[in-house]
Amino acid sequence: MKFFRYFLIFLTITFTFSSCKKETENHWKTEIKNPAAKVEVTDISKELYDQNISLEQFKQKYPWFQGTVSDEDFSARREDEGEQKIYKEAIAKIDVAKLNRELTDLFSRIKNYFPEFKEPKVFLYSSALQSALDPIFHQQEQNFLFIDITGFMGENNPNYKGMDEYWQKSMNPQNIVPKVSGILAEYFVPRNADHQKFIDELVYQGKIMTLQDAFLPDFPDYLKMNYTQKQYEWALGNEANVWNYFVENNLAFSDDTRLGERFIKPGPFSKFYTEVDNESSPQIGIFTGWEICRKFYSEHPNTKLTDFLKMNAQDIFNQSNYKPKN
Template sequence: MNKLSLLGIGCMLLLLFSCGSKNETCELDSDILSQDLDVEVVRLEQEFFEAETQEDFQYLLEKYPEFTKIYLQAYLYNSMDSLTMDLLQIHHDSAMQVLNDSVQLVFQDFTDVKEELENAFKYIRHYFPDFQVPKVYTFVSGFNSDLVVTEEIIVIGLDYFLPASHSFQPELPRYMAERYEKAYIVPMIVTAISSRYNQTDPRDNTLLAEMIYYGKSYHFTKAVLPCTSDQFIIGYTPDQIAESFANEEYIWAHFVENELLYETNPFEIRKYMGEAPFTDAISTVAPGRLGRWLGWNIVDDYVFNQDVSLPNLMRNSNAEEIFRQSGYRPRPPA
């Protein structure tokens, strides 16, 4: 029998007590939330779809220079006139109009996402006082861009985050498209922000180094969003999380027996780290990116056993040290 084919009673207990309850009973830190911080969210797609002429678009490009420069990449155009003409044609296209109407219906109220972002930014500033709050724009990209995250701005392509049941869907594999829903927006943004604090050793190109990198990213996201379910951080379903924990000993044995931790072949590394519907080298029912999930467990153990603060964790670029000092051992099935 395939080791990853059944959950079993022990796995179901693990799902209830390890994957669910820690989020259900979570409370955010009131001291952190008391910070004076406000996120400005500009519903830019509304202004762009209300524009009627090239002059209207010219006004918007001048009104939002960061968006024009970073997101629209105005420097690639011969002139602003050519950019405004393109925008005029795109936003007067009937299919784009219908897509925008759907977005406005689904995201009529954006206050919950704004509040979640504000709380996340307060947590980031608590750990990293130099963090500067970026301006947040929403947009309808025509499925050209899901998220742009820089230190200056964040642009959310709302059309990517329509419900999975919606008739408009991005051209993504199903296993990836399922992660593009509203609940994933803020975790995806926070994980992207983590990269600016996630120090690495550029000379270390092992599988272990990549595992630790992603482990630090997910640990950062969980620290900033402590009440967010793990499924929205790593993009596994609750069943996949439970199955992975129930088979952690088997997964770890595969890595050890095949001497994978110090593998440097990028094709081998991709089998365990890259986007895929499953980790075929282990099992066709094992979720993809299992190396990232395993790296998260190692980093969690390192932080717990060494009592390391989030800033110190992110500054540590020594993947080998993190692994050795983690004392990591697979959790036996319940």
Template sequence: MKPILLFLLVVMIAVSCKKDKALEHEIAKLKSDVQIERFDRLFAQVTANKLPDIKRAYPFMFSEKYPDSFWLAKTKDTLQIQLFNEVDKVFANIEDTEIEIESLFNHIKYYFPEFSPPRIITTTNDVDHRNRIIVTDTITVIALDSYLGSTHEFYGGIANFLKANLNKAQIVVDLANEYAKKYTYHPERKTLLDEMIYFGKLLYFKDVMVPFKTEAERIGYTEAQLNWAITNESYIWRFLVSRELLFSTDSKLPRRFINPAPFSKFYLEGVDADSPGRLGQYIGWQIVRAYMEQNDASLKDMLIKNTEDIFNNSKFKPRK
């Protein structure tokens, strides 16, 4: 009996892989044709004569409250020049990022046919890593100085858990996350479970839109952190359930299990220090995945479902 079951499992996996490849082939045909506009380079080389032209081409990049003299002085600032040079080193060639963004846009277009790819414009923003990508309907701005690599000297004053993902490979993941927020509807988030399901939706969106990225990259973990979460999934779930935290409205819970942090806060010696942060997001991700496996729901439908619908119909069981 066991060899027969194993054979059937192999066949199922093979069929599933074949379907996935066929789907990816169809998506690739959409050809979003992304062309990244290097405003960062244009601005670094601007002169008094060229400034009016660049302002006409990119009016949204220049605040009207500053005169031309301000922008010209900025290009001559020593720190700004160093910033431009470092960005130019890391992003001498941006073609790989362009290809990844094109794949992301192809996927969004497949699931949301009304989607129209925006202009992609790169800039620098004085390492304001909390606002490294801005997305509108027609324009997306990416601050490349927030993706120079986690060990870069510019990030010396940033906490390790925050700078861990300030690298080139995360650009398309962060961009996918911004689009996930645009397409995800969730009512007011009152309970810990509300927060978990909301972030689970964002992570599932990335499963679908950037399948070429690893699971660790999609959630922003190292492989070791992801393995810790997988290994301890059952323990995490039991902890949340046994302490009746899922439906709690305690405002401290997001800081313990949802928000970016060096570790999750179980307040247990020997557990906290080893754990990655945002484990509530991780469990929410697994709940949403379970819901999609158990139900004949489209991505669009799932993204607008409320917490109760997803949780009650997920039949979620943690890995042991």
């Protein structure tokens, strides 16, 4: 069967079908019995650019923030009008009260499944776009979580001129919490170095996305994938076509490491090497792994999450009975 033989003809029909796909009961929407402490984010840059706060006062309060930058250069950055302007524009996009509530709920849900989880202290800051493409950092030793607000100024923001468009699609304020959740989810999903086939990578990514479901049951799926709504609809509507392509080209159980570059890593689209590439959603392998894991849970809904995370990819795949149909 030729992959996506009738794609261009039936694209509209596919989108309509996927948009109307019946919603299933949310397996992960559970009551939180022991909520985390209320989150109150700290805006470091608000104090950084406040000239009423001396450099010495700032350094005493945040001794780790300056890094190896000299006092002279650090003072110059504090007074830089361009950097101040970027900060003010970025922070104006953030609903801090809403962010506090959503992070509190996120941390509460993580603790619900992993009682040993210690919620991090959360800091907002402006890197003046220097780390906008990698805006979430968890410092494990001190359990600090840093959010660079210049990474969430909104798609097509003039400050993002020159950045690839595919990065910008997830650089909106609504992407903050899903990205934080994704970073934290990785700590609970160990990699198995002995398993190197593509199916292992698919299921590994699917496990992380399953945690996204558990941690963010009220968030739309497209945000969990860093997709736009249109990209998510494409992935849903072409799920069977993508899986058929993997199977027919002997990719599902291949040990070709280049498949990660084609179907896992960020990019403008996935690389099938067909005429449909430019229309496809990026990182489709992550979506496929997610659907495999979702199918597993539809077959085995009572599986404890911690037990599921320990299972190997082959067992999850076999027990999922994953065979998507158009």
